Amino acid sequence: MPQPRKIIIDTDPGQDDAVAILLALGSAELDIVGISVVAGNVPLKLTEKNARKICELAGRPDIDVYAGAIRPLIRELVTAEEVHGKTGLNGPQLPEPTMKLQEQYAVDFIVETLMKEESGTITLCALGPLTNVALAMIREPRIASRIKEIVLMGGGFFEGGNVTPAAEFNIYVDPHAADIVLKSGVPIVMMPLDVTHKALTTAKRTQAFRALGTKVGLATADMLEFFERFDEEKYGTDGGPLHDPCVIAYLLKPDLFKGRSCNVSVETASELTMGMTVIDWWGVTKRPKNAMVMRDIDHDGFFALLVERLGRL
Ligand code: BDR
Ligand code: CA
Numbered sequence: 001m002p003q004p005r006k007i008i009i010d011t012d013p014g015q016d017d018a019v020a021i022l023l024a025l026g027s028a029e030l031d032i033v034g035i036s037v038v039a040g041n042v043p044l045k046l047t048e049k050n051a052r053k054i055c056e057l058a059g060r061p062d063i064d065v066y067a068g069a070i071r072p073l074i075r076e077l078v079t080a081e082e083v084h085g086k087t088g089l090n091g092p093q094l095p096e097p098t099m100k101l102q103e104q105y106a107v108d109f110i111v112e113t114l115m116k117e118e119s120g121t122i123t124l125c126a127l128g129p130l131t132n133v134a135l136a137m138i139r140e141p142r143i144a145s146r147i148k149e150i151v152l153m154g155g156g157f158f159e160g161g162n163v164t165p166a167a168e169f170n171i172y173v174d175p176h177a178a179d180i181v182l183k184s185g186v187p188i189v190m191m192p193l194d195v196t197h198k199a200l201t202t203a204k205r206t207q208a209f210r211a212l213g214t215k216v217g218l219a220t221a222d223m224l225e226f227f228e229r230f231d232e233e234k235y236g237t238d239g240g241p242l243h244d245p246c247v248i249a250y251l252l253k254p255d256l257f258k259g260r261s262c263n264v265s266v267e268t269a270s271e272l273t274m275g276m277t278v279i280d281w282w283g284v285t286k287r288p289k290n291a292m293v294m295r296d297i298d299h300d301g302f303f304a305l306l307v308e309r310l311g312r313l
Contacts, residue, residue: 004031005251006121008110010068011244012040012128013050014084015091015227019220019306020127020244021051025058026309027252033113033122034064036106040128040173041080042088044070047128050089052097057219058313061099068106068132072174080169083230091226092219110136114143123251126152126181127244129170134177137184149187151247154178155264155277156193157293164274168193171266172275179266188291190264191246192277195257195294199246199302200239201228208307216313242306249302250294252309256301259294263287 007030011017024030035055037048048067055063071077084090102109110132114122124147126133137144154170155178161167171178182188201224210221224242231240250257263285267276279293 001028004029005123006031006033006117007123007125007251008033008036008113009125010036010038010128010132011051012038012047013054014041014047014088014128014244015223016242016244017041017127018050018054018089018223019242020248021054022058022216022220022313023245023248023306023309025055025060026312027248029252030248032063034066034109036066036068036110036132038068038106038128038132039070039077040170041084043077043079046088048101049097050087052099052101053089053094056097056099057094057216064102066102066104066106066109069135072129072131073134073176075174075176078163078173083227085226089223091224092222094219106132107135107139111140111143114146115140119146120148122146123148124150125247125251126150126154127247129174130154130177130181131174134174134180137180144184144186147186149189150181151189151191151250153191153196153244153247155190155279157277157279157281159193159197161276162193166267166273167275168277171277175266175268175275178275179268182264182266182290189250190291190293191243191250192293193241195297196241196243196246198297199242199299200237201242202239205239205303208303209310212307212311214311214313216310220310245306246297246302249305253301253305256298256305257294258296259292261289261292263289264291264293
């Protein structure tokens, strides 16, 4: 087997972040160098604790978890308790974590890792607002040319937004950070709502996690049942979109996704459309292509991969 691909997961768990972390932990092709946590779905104190809870659920207290930015670069923090519950991880009863949070600041960890490891070997998987990633780029601009790739969940175009009519949550929370990342020149793969809204946690799929009968399988089913209730009502669908695991699934099986390379720009000025990702899908401008934007997913293949990999934990 080739050397596992080294990744840093930057995240704000969140049930769908949690499933993404579990997918990575269940996949020997990936080597999680560390998990950097950011404020987003809930405040940082909860997101960092949730990340540790998930590592312990998977029996991996050896994974290093770092706390990063407590708030976005410029705007006030907006959270999403209405979706994720008060703790950010409502659903299963998970014990308080006993593994320690690393002392190093997540932004320093990202910079140090990228400067220390061989250039072009570290992939950043961004599952939340891009504050930590942007801060790392500001702190040490040389990291940009050393990052292999950033695969991120964020944005939306034909599908519109989920927190405002124009904006998706991760980009809306820190549009200025997203703007910095999209202008960084780093190869970017983007999983917008156009993809994730096709990855629905139907009752049958949730049941497949429960049927694993393991601690991880049962907790995942409990998380998804809580998480999907909000979106089921909002969209009138069987199940809710399972956003963040699309990022990790792409690293494992890129052929599950289809998209095209285009220019993506972020609105940072207008309050009405703040955080909107303006995607030049039809190539009507000469703006440089800065991201591979996905639009389609083989959703059955995606859920089959998830159940199989979580079944290994
Ligand atoms: C994104 O926002 C969060 O609520 C989810 O964890 C996901 O990263 C979807 O818009
Ligand atoms: Ca997230």
